[in-house]
Amino acid sequence: MREFGYERAFGVSEAVALLGSAPDARFLGGGTNLVDLMKAGVERPALLVDVRELPLDGVGFTGGGGLRIGATVTNSDLAAHPEVRRHHPALAQAVLAGASGQLRNMATVGGNLLQRTRCGYFTDISKPCNKRSPGSGCPAVDGEHHNHAILGASARCIATHPSDMAVALAAFDAVISYETADGPGELPMSEFYPPVGDTPHIETALPPGALITGVTLPPSPVAAHSRYRKVRERASYAFAIGSIAAALDVRDGVVREVRLALGAVASRPWRARAAEQALIGGPANAEAFAAAADAELAAAEPLPDNGYKVTLMRSLVVAVLTELTEEVSR
Template identity: 80%
Template sequence: MREFGYERAHDVAGAVALLGADPEARFLGGGTNLVDLMKTGVERPARLVDVRDLPLGGIDPSEDGGLRIGATVTNSDLAAHPHVRGRYPALTQAVLAGASGQLRNMATVGGNLLQRTRCGYFTDVTKPCNKRDPGSGCPAIEGEHHNHAILGASAHCVAVHPSDMAVALVAFDAVVSYETADGPGDVPLEDFYRPVGDAPHRETVLPPGALITGVTLPPAPAAARSRYRKVRERASYAFAIGSVAAALDVHDGVVREARLALGAVASRPWRARTAERALTGARAGADAFAAAADAELAAAEPLPRNGYKVTLMRNLITAVLTELAEEAAR
């Protein structure tokens, strides 16, 4: 591991200034991803700016039914908060599915959004990887890719985004707030992650040196009946091979509103807009749910050893939406 400096920031402006003064510095929240990458040599910051003391730890409900979540809120506190559990249950389920209790106690909301892919070629510095070393190639395309992307990939990268929490947040139109030396900014989480394209090393639209300060969830009445379902290769703590965050508003057997986002299928949380449009106004039932899944997955371009994900996601989408519809009918 490269030797590094360490400073603890006590206000947002000071944290941004510290990072701006050193282009090789990194913000440190819980460190559950960054420190691992430092140990393997993927990340080699010259300085860590610890932001855990910043006043960004609150979860504040709005009168209209939304939520404002501070960037340093731990995953454990987020999952346990009564307003999250009541207004956005899929978010609680996603966070609880995402990591062990020890990691949730350390990991922060801001850090979760910025975690890097777990592709084995990315984390092994002896291998080429366009995300880690631009222009070096993507050996996963011809190599081990059974858990890689089937949507939105490119010839330059087929890795998937690892976050469970971000999938639920995308389904509910979350907005990310950040601070820079030039002032604050906001960006919808759906637009926060860049398409992989020919520059997979540029993962987000955050300006250089920006500090995430919080996430806002707008009111979403449909989210009160929502679910996050994760499929993994073992029952214990593991990253997804496919996941779904869904919410459904059904009235008199007809879908009035559908929210759907997919995880572990692309380089970013995948908002299933095509499926949502197909569902709106349809009779709620397994046939309509499967047809909507097929419409979304028609754009899939699986590799030789991850084609199973198309079937898996079709079945997962159909099952989760069916469960939500049955709950609405009770």
Template identity: 75%
Template sequence: MKEFTYQKAADVPGAVALLGADPDARFLAGGTNLVDLMKSGVERPARLVDVRELPLDRIETTADDGLRIGATVTNSDLAAHPEVRRRYPVLTQAVLAGASGQLRNMATVGGNLLQRTRCAYFTDLTKPCNKRDPGSGCPAIRGEHHNHAVLGASSHCVAVHPSDMAVALAALDGVVHYETADGPGEVPIGWLYLPVAETPHRETALPPGALITHLTLPPSPVAAHSRYRKVRERASYAFAIGSIAAALDVRDGVVHDARVAFGAVASRPWRARAAERILIGAQAVTETFGAAADAEMAAARPLAHNAYKVTLMRNLTVAVLGELAEEAGR
């Protein structure tokens, strides 16, 4: 590991100033992803700016009856919060599916959003990787890619985003708020992660040196009837090979509102807009759910060894939407 200096930030402006003074610095909160990448040599910061003790660890109701979630709230506290469990159960379920209790106790909301891909080529310094070393190539395309992207990939990168929490936030229309030397800013979660295109090393729309301070969730009656389902290769904690965050409002057998996002199929959480258009106004039946899944996955461009994800996501979508519809009819 490269030697680095360590400083605790006293306040948000101070944290932003410390990072701005050193282009090789990184913010440190839980460190559950960053420290691993430092050990492997993928990340080599000259300075760590510890933001864990900043006053960003609260969950509060907003004036419009939404929710404000501080960036240093731990994943454990987020999943256990009564208002999250009651009003946004899909978020609680996604966080609980994401990691073991030990990791959730350390990992923070802001860090979860910014965790980097677990593609084996990205974390192996002996291999080329456009995300780690722009222009070096993407060996996953012809190599090991059974868990890689089928939607929104490019010839430059086919890695998937690893966060479960971000998939739920994509379905909930969450907004990321941040602070820079020029003042505060915000970006909807759907715009936070950049398309792969030719620049997979540019992962988010955050300005350089930005510190995520909190997230906001809008009031959403449909979110109370939501679910997160994750498929993984083993029963213990593992990264998804496919996942879905879904919310459904069914009245008299008709879908009045729907929110759907997919995980582990693209370089970012994938909001299933085509599926939502099929669902809203249609009968809440298996045929509709299958048509919605087919409409979304029509854009899939699988590689030689990951075409199974197309079928997986169809079956997952039909199953989860069917469960939500059945519950609504009780």
């Protein structure tokens, strides 16, 4: 591991200034991803700026009835917060599905959004990887790719985004707030993770030196009737091979509003807008849910060893939407 400096910041402006004071500096939250990557030699920061003491650890209502979540709120506190559980149950479920209890106690909301792929070629510095070393190649395309992307990938990178929390945030149109030396800014979740394209090493649209300060969830009555479902290769702590965040409003057997986001299928949380459009105003039944899933997955480009994800995601969409529909009719 490369030797590095360490500074603890107590104010947002101080943290941003410290990051700008040294080349190759990184913000440190819980460190549950960054420190592992430092040990592996993937990340080699010259300076860590500890932001855990910043006054960004609250959860509360916005003026319009949405929720504002501070960037240093731990995953455990987020999942346990009564307003999150009441108004966005899928978000609480996604966080609880995301890691072990010990990791959730350390991991922060801001850090969760910035965690990097768990692709084995990315984390092994002896292997080429366009995400880690642009232009070196993507060996996963012809190598081990059973848990890689089927949507929105490119020949340059087929890695998937690992966050469960981000999938739920994508379904609820979250907005990411940040601070730079030039002042504050915001990014909608739909723009926060750019398409992988020819630049897989550019993982977010944050400007250089930006510190995530919080996440805002706009008012969304349908979010109170939501669910997150994760499929993994073992029941205990593991990354998803497929997941879904869904919210549904059904009246008189007709879909009035629906939110769908898919996880572990792309380089970013995948908002299933084609499926949403297919469902609005139509019947709330298994046949319609399956047709909507097919509309979304028509764009899938699976490789030889991950084609199972198409069937898996179709089944997940039908199962979760059916369960939400049955809950409404009780």
